[in-house]
Amino acid sequence: MPLLPRRFERLKAVLDQRMADLTVVLEHVHKPHNLSAILRSCDAAGVLEAHVINLKGRTPTFNDTALGSQKWVELRSHGDTAAALRQLRDQGFRLVGTHLGVEAIDYRDGDYTGPTAFLLGAEKWGLSDTAAGLVDQAVFIPMRGMVQSLNVSVAAATLLFEALRQRRATGVLPSHGEGLPAALYAQRLFEWAYPEVAAWCRQEGRPYPELDAEGAIREQLPRTLRVRC
Numbered sequence: 001m002p003l004l005p006r007r008f009e010r011l012k013a014v015l016d017q018r019m020a021d022l023t024v025v026l027e028h029v030h031k032p033h034n035l036s037a038i039l040r041s042c043d044a045a046g047v048l049e050a051h052v053i054n055l056k057g058r059t060p061t062f063n064d065t066a067l068g069s070q071k072w073v074e075l076r077s078h079g080d081t082a083a084a085l086r087q088l089r090d091q092g093f094r095l096v097g098t099h100l101g102v103e104a105i106d107y108r109d110g111d112y113t114g115p116t117a118f119l120l121g122a123e124k125w126g127l128s129d130t131a132a133g134l135v136d137q138a139v140f141i142p143m144r145g146m147v148q149s150l151n152v153s154v155a156a157a158t159l160l161f162e163a164l165r166q167r168r169a170t171g172v173l174p175s176h177g178e179g180l181p182a183a184l185y186a187q188r189l190f191e192w193a194y195p196e197v198a199a200w201c202r203q204e205g206r207p208y209p210e211l212d213a214e215g216a217i218r219e220q221l222p223r224t225l226r227v228r229c
């Protein structure tokens with residue numbers, strides 16, 4: 001089925017607002033409805049990629065709550081907290097952890113206009129001591145009720161939309177693709193437009209074909225390859 005021009009424009013309009021420098025790191029968050037709700041919020045907020053540190057032997061699973069958002073927000077899996085956080089810090093992310101240490105500040109007093117990774121902890125246990133020890137800033141969302149914590153997906157959405165609010169207020173919220181390097185933008189656009197062809201290219205170890213202005217693939221592909229958008 002050819003890619004409809006309207007669909008191509010829609011994909012670009014969403015990608016134009018994606019941010020490579022805002023993310024969440026989910027440490028041992030494993031319940032499918034929470035992972036699903038968080039990815040859906042990431043999609044809504046314009047997060048390009050999210051990260052999960054898996055419990056040993058577990059792979060992330062989703063349910064209907066995601067409404068397919070796992071197709072639009074890549075979830076990168078890690079096996080080890082310290083290594084994952086080091087990698088993100090090396091990429092320039094400031095690590096903002098959600099826990100209630102003495103040094104934690106009200107989340108509204110933090111600055112999320114630069115590269116920011118929000119660390120969220122497991123449903124029952126919260127962030128590990130390892131993660132808490134590696135954060136650049138600890139934050140909390142003030143609670144006024146009888147229950148001491150929010151559901152992790154609610155906390156994630158609250159933080160992401162505060163980052164969005166700040167970025168809009170300071171004029172750094174992308175609207176025309178400024179949130180992604182050009183090569184990454186083109187790569188993601190191809191993957192979104194032609195997931196099967198992208199998978200085939202990766203398997204064959206060949207670069208993605210170029211697209212024309214209407215989103216059509218410029219080169220002749222093997223007939224056996226099903227081009228489904």
Ligand code: SAM
Nearest residue numbers: 098120121123125126127140141149150152155
């Ligand atoms: N007993 C756990 C604890 O003490 O951290 C509760 C974990 S809570 C249900 C799961 C995750 O949601 C936390 O690790 C944190 O990432 C996030 N969270 C929940 N309430 C929060 C709040 N008020 N402020 C910041 N993050 C919160």
